[in-house]
Amino acid sequence: MLEDHLAAAPPSPWPDTYPEGYAVVDVETTGLGRDDRIISAAVYQLDARGEVQDHWYTLVNPQRDPGPVWIHGLTTETLEHAPLFPEVAGELSARLADRVLVAHNAAFDWSMIAREYARARDAAPVRQRLCTIALSKELGLPLPNHKLESLAAHYGVVQQRAHHALDDARVLAETFRPSLHLAARSGLRLPLLACQPLTQWSDGPTAAPGGQGRTIGHQRSYQSNSWRPSRKRPACPYPNPGRYEPGEQLVQGMRVAFSGDTSIDRDLLEDRAIEAGLHVATSVSRLTSVLVTNDPDSPTSKVTKARSFGTPVIDEAAFMQLLQHVVPAPVPG
Numbered sequence: 180m181l182e183d184h185l186a187a188a189p190p191s192p193w194p195d196t197y198p199e200g201y202a203v204v205d206v207e208t209t210g211l212g213r214d215d216r217i218i219s220a221a222v223y224q225l226d227a228r229g230e231v232q233d234h235w236y237t238l239v240n241p242q243r244d245p246g247p248v249w250i251h252g253l254t255t256e257t258l259e260h261a262p263l264f265p266e267v268a269g270e271l272s273a274r275l276a277d278r279v280l281v282a283h284n285a286a287f288d289w290s291m292i293a294r295e296y297a298r299a300r301d302a303a304p305v306r307q308r309l310c311t312i313a314l315s316k317e318l319g320l321p322l323p324n325h326k327l328e329s330l331a332a333h334y335g336v337v338q339q340r341a342h343h344a345l346d347d348a349r350v351l352a353e354t355f356r357p358s359l360h361l362a363a364r365s366g367l368r369l370p371l372l373a374c375q376p377l378t379q380w381s382d383g384p385t386a387a388p389g390g391q392g393r394t395i396g397h398q399r400s401y402q403s404n405s406w407r408p409s410r411k412r413p414a415c416p417y418p419n420p421g422r423y424e425p426g427e428q429l430v431q432g433m434r435v436a437f438s439g440d441t442s443i444d445r446d447l448l449e450d451r452a453i454e455a456g457l458h459v460a461t462s463v464s465r466l467t468s469v470l471v472t473n474d475p476d477s478p479t480s481k482v483t484k485a486r487s488f489g490t491p492v493i494d495e496a497a498f499m500q501l502l503q504h505v506v507p508a509p510v511p512g
Contacts, residue, residue, distance in 0.1 A: 193228065194363055198307070198371075200232075201225040202278040203355060205347040206288050207253065209246035213440070216241035217264060217295050218253050221348035222274040225281075229356030235274055236345040237267050251342050265299040276304040279371065283327045283351055285310035286447040289374055297377035305374045311351060312503070313370040313454045314358055325503050330354045372450055412449070415458035417508035423469035423491050429501045431456030431508035433468035438481035440473065441495050448495070455505040463490060471498045 203223040209215045221236040238253070238261035245253050271292075282288035285308045296303045312325045322329045327350060331338050336353040340346040362369060417432030429435075435457050441448050449459045460467055463484040470485040470492045485492055493501075 194366065197227060197359075197363065197369065198279045199227045200278040201229070201281045201309070201355070202275045202305075203281045203348055203352040204275075204288050204292070205282065205344045205351060206291050207251040207342065207344050208291055209241050209243060211287075211443075213294070215246065215291070216243060217291055218245055218251065218258055218261075219344040220267075220271065220292075221344035222271065223348050223352040224274055224278065225352060225356070229352075229359045231352060233274070234345070234348070234352075235270065236348075237262065237270070239264050239267060264295045265301075268296065268299050268301055272301075272304050278305075280305045280308040280374065281311060281351070281355055282308070283311045283330070283347075285313075285372075286451045287443060290443055290447045293374070293377045302376040303374070305376070307371045308374050309369060309371055310451075310454065311355055311358065314355075314362065317367055317370055318358060318361055318365070320358075327351065327354075370454065372454070375446060412453065412459055415453075415456070417456055417458075419458065419466060419468065420509065421468065423493075425491055425493075428504055428506045429455070429457065429469070430506045432458060434458045434460045434466055435498075436460045436463050436467050436470050436481060436485075438463075438470060438472040438474075438479050439477060441471075443495070443499075451499075451502055455502050456508065457505065463488070469493060469498075471495060 201224075203225060205221050206217045207219040208217055217239050218241050219236070219238050222234065223231055224233040224235075226232055238258055240258050240261040240263050242263070245251075245255055245258055248254055280289060280292075289305070289308050292303050292305070311330065315322060315325060315330060320330070320333060322333055327347065328338055328341065331350050331354055334354045334357055336350050338346065338350050361367075415432060419432050419434055420430045421433075423429060423433060435452050436459075437445060437448065443451075452459050463470055463481045465488050467485065467488070467490050470481060470490055471494070472479075472482060472492060473494050475482060475492050475494070482492070484490075
């Protein structure tokens with residue numbers, strides 16, 4: 180049972196533009212890369228005002244090594260007889276359909292879910308997502324950082340089993356409800372983003388390492404950038420404050436360019452940058468603040484230009500860390 184953190188709050192008009200239901204999601208995975216797999220998933224269904232309607236949890240056989248067992252605690256033996264993702268996709272779809280997907284770092288959870296559906300020759304019934312990190316920033320919550328445990332501590336929610344999908348989803352549901360009501364009382368526009376499902380993939384001869392778990396002759400692997408549509412990005416509302424200084428923080432308005440493959444789908448990574456107030460550039464120029472690439476020694480045109488201009492180059496992991504604490508744009512005047 181979720182605690183009622185808003186029992187003392189007076190009733191207030193509810194924004195007509197807010198969604199009619201939410202699916203609070205958490206997934207545990209074999210890792211953070213493009214070819215990593217979901218090993219457990221949990222969904223809390225919430226109504227329009229954040230009240231719990233249902234919850235659901237499943238293990239998933241990833242057909243490969245389970246990855247960092249010391250984090251999620253799910254061993255090969257535990258997952259060996261778990262269902263494959265296509266076997267739970269229907270149940271998951273029923274719990275996601277017609278709801279906004281809510282997650283902490285929603286770009287990651289959505290990318291993992293979208294890839295699993297693509298491998299299963301299906302598409303997730305999700306049209307919008309909401310990141311609770313972005314919502315916390317919009318609300319201006321006084322958090323020391325944007326980790327889930329910090330958000331839980333802010334609302335007095337007790338976390339019982341960190342990195343267990345069901346408990347993480349419960350904690351997120353408990354913290355999302357008061358944030359949702361605070362946003363409604365403030366008349367805040369929710370930071371909703373559109374979800375573009377993956378519709379193309381390629382078959383590759385990728386067997387499960389070590390023969391662990393159930394295997395199939397060919398695992399479907401996501402083909403980089405094959406699904407990305409041409410899209411117009413919103414204009415960055417902040418002026419460019421200049422180049423990123425290594426060891427410092429990113430500042431809203433900085434121009435960020437990406438080069439090469441990324442573990443998080445590129446569109447989702449760009450969405451995170453835009454949410455944080457950065458300008459996503461399609462090319463590198465003397466005005467580029469920083470180039471993000473996982474292969475800084477590659478001879479791509481972007482890397483070559485960045486080197487010639489003296490533009491700082493960082494990898495994706497460093498960029499994701501910096502995204503958690505982007506400095507607000509200076510106030511004019």
